[in-house]
Amino acid sequence: MMYRRLLLASVVLGGLAVAACGGEPPPEPPAPEPQAAGPDLDSLRAYEDSVRAAQEAAARAAAERERAIAEAREILEQRVHFDYDESAIRPDAESVLRQKVAILRASPAVRIRLEGHADERGSVEYNQALGNRRAQSVLDFFGQQGLMAGNFQTTSFGEERPLSAGSNETAWAQNRRVEFVITAGGGSINPAQ
Amino acid sequence: MRSRSARSLRSPRFLALGAALVCAAGTSVPSLGAQDIEERFPGVSLGLTYETRTLPALAIQPFSAxxxxxxxxxQVENIIARDLRYSDRFTVIDAIPAALASEEVDYALWDELGATWLVTGRIEGGGASAVLILELHDVVYREVAERGRFRIPETEAPGFRMSGHVASDSIVRWVFNEPGIAATRIVFSRRMEDGSQDLWVVDSDGENLRRLTSHRGGELGVPISLTPSWSPDGARVVYTSYKDEGLPRIYELDLRTGDEKQVPTPRPGDYMSPAYHPDGEFVYFAINGGGSSGLFRYNIADDCCFGSLMQGPSEDISPTFAPEGHMVAFNSNRLGAGAPQIYLMPVDASRRPEIVSPYIYGTPGYYTSPDWSPVGNRIAYHGRVERRGAHQILVAELDAQNRVRQTSQITFRGVNEDPSWAPDGRHLVHVGERDYGYGLFVTDLFTGNSRTLVSGIRPNPPAWSPPLAP
Structure with a gap:
């Protein structure tokens, strides 16, 4: 089922993709000889083969691009985590953010909401502010990397939307995070150059 | 204001009975053993700042009809008896022998039982037109000190319990000339298993727990509402919710009509921690993010006049007002992220904020969630006992110039957070975590008594209402 849908899509996209990937255009079918008694079966077969090859190449290219876009989206949506009561970007988070920056540079239409979260310790209102400060840290990092602040919005859910319900360090570490919600331009994600 | 010293039980005939009644009423003030104390806050005294004294004994004669x-x-008698016990102002004697259940008042008998005050009640008429004739007797002078009439709806009618609470508060006022806390409610948000959070309300005696909002969320909205705060007249509640935009916004709910208003959002950022100014017109709140943070206000009564109290790089949140409305206390991390402190300043910003919490350079501590008492000039808040440990409730006593005279830690067991004052300025409702789970608890600053208001649920910050009409 999935395969058929992919094939269908590839046929539709075929014409565009061929030009995009610089493949050989299919040869013109030879003009029929006026005196020929019947159709030239060999040249017709060659023509059909070349069309099929081009379509398959286009399908492969489209699939590859789909995969790259999906991967880029995954990176864009990947959470980053924080230390207890901290809003500083950790080194592990920084490498994730750098990958996001490369994608966002290639995807100027994408708009993202940065949602900060806190673990359950500390007061409810303070944690709302802490979550916002974490989102703001990410925004500041993006700004330093030359991304437009206007493409982002920061907000916070405080401690109200934990990923993990436990009351232990493992759960808390998961819950201290910024989530990346694509609010617009989700169809215009381009893989990093 | 009248006072009576505790009276000894003089008759051997009633000695045993009287002692049993007094013990059953549970007036002993818990003493604080060293094992209860996890860690001290710098410069903070432990426990009550008040001399514990014997509470006057108040007897309730069975009400007649x-x-x-x-x-x-x-039922009204039961409501009043419990309210008076929860007032933490009396030793309540209500489990009396049937022999004393008479419409006649035998002062000598009550005197021998050690009662200073006696409450009698009589329901006249019935059904929807019933009236409670309530009398407070001075047992020492053997006379009726006060008398009141209270309309009592039928027992199943919505206003029934509240009418009993209003009668209870009259007794407190008659004896002490101070506000009671019975005719009040506590609003809070409740975390459900599915992650949603709506506003709930419960009567001061833990009865009548019910849901105030039923938000669903939508395409953008998230059904999370929290940090409610009462209007000074008790008719409205202002709160933060993600219900429409998936972003925190501030709403006012009219409890009588169900109408809702939203504070406009002319600036980007998270709108949170709303509280009414005592004038009942302006709502103050924090805006975080969007370039700068600060405390802002909006006249929600007239739908106008969006303004700023102060703005800056630090997060200033959780405003709370002195009852006269001229001072505001709030929470700020201006001394460093991770070290929030409590401050106060004039509402007209004519003076710089002064610190309330016991900040010490090098060990700054973590103090949040202030609430200014409606009477008595105190600020309650909570502090972190240790970096990864429990929070406990602290109370700062302010002098006439609003300088901190003394700070006391008033909770010691489990985790206790987010205090809110009752109208009497001595009881606090707060979130508590115990071995058996979460709940809302009521702690009395004067006796140290603590009771469970609601348990078996996961509550978020509560707010105690002003006195409410039946």
Whole structure:
């Protein structure tokens, strides 16, 4: 089922993709000889083969691009985590953010909401502010990397939307995070150059 | 204001009975053993700042009924007896022998039982037209000190319990000339298993727990509402919710009509921690993010006049007002992220904020969630005992110039957070975590008594209402 849908899509996209990937255009079918008694079966077969090859190449290219876009989206949506009561970007988070920056540079239409979260310790209102400060840290990092602040919005859910319900360090570490919600331009994600 | 010293039990005939009643009423003030104390806050005294003294004994004679109001009489009596116990102002004697259940008042008998005050009640009429004739007797002078009439709806009518609470508060006012806390409610948000959070409300005696909002969320909205705060007249509640935009916004709910208003959002950022100014017109709140943070206000009564109290790089949140409305206390991390402190300043910003919490350079501590008492000039808040440990409730006593005279830690067991004052300025409702789970607890600053208001649920910050009409 999935395969058929992919094939269908590839046929539709075929014409565009061929030009995009610089493949050989299919040869013109030879003009029929006026005196020929019947159709030239060999040249017709060659023509059909070349069309099929081009379509398959286009399908492969489209699939590859789909995969790259999906991967880029995954990176864009990947959470980053924080230390207890901290809003500083950790080194592990920084490498994730750098990958996001490369994608966002290639995807100027994408708009993202940065949602900060806190673990359950500390007061409810303070944690709302802490979550916002974490989102703001990410925004500041993006700004330093030359991304437009206007493409982002920061907000916070405080401690109200934990990923993990436990009351232990493992759960808390998961819950201290910024989530990346694509609010617009989700169809215009381009893989990093 | 009248006072009576505790009276000894003089008659051997009633000695045993009287002692049993007093013990059953549970007036002993818990002493604080060293094992209860996890860690001290710098410069903070432990426990009560008040001399514990014996509470005056108040007896309740079984209420009578003329003309069919027997159920009302019995239930109102039970409501009042519990309210007076929860007032933490009396030793309540209500489990009295049947022999004393008479309409006649035998002062000598009550005197021998050690009662200073006696409450009698009589329901006249029945059904929807019942009236409670409530009398406060001065047992020492053997006379009726005060008398009041209270309309009592039928027991199943919505206003029934609240009418009993209003009668209870009259007794407190008659004896002490101070506000009671019975005719009040506590609003809070409740975390459900599915992650949603709506506003709930419960009566001051833990009865009548019910849901105030039923938000669903939508395409953008997230059904999370929290940090409610009462209007000074008790008719409205202002709160933060993600219900429409998936972003925190501030709403006012009119409890009588169900109408809702939203504070406009002319600036980007998270709108949170709303509180009414005592004028009942302006709502103050924090805006975080969007370039700068600060405390802002909006006249929600007239739908106008969006303004700023202060803005800056630090997060200033959780405003709370002195009852006269001229001072505001709030929470700020201006001394460093991770070290929030409590401050106060004039509402007109004519002076710089002054610190309230016990900040010490090098060990700054973590103090949040201030609430300014409606009477008595105190600020309650909570502090972190240790970096990864529990929070406990602290109370700062302010002098006439709003300088901190003394700070006391008033909770010691489990985790206790997010205090809110009752109208009497001595009781606090707060979130608590115990071995057996979460709940809302009520702690009395004067006796140290603590009771469970609601348990078996996961509550978020509560707010105690002003006195409410029946």
């Amino acid at each position: 003329r003309g069919g109001g027997v159920a009302q009489a019995t």
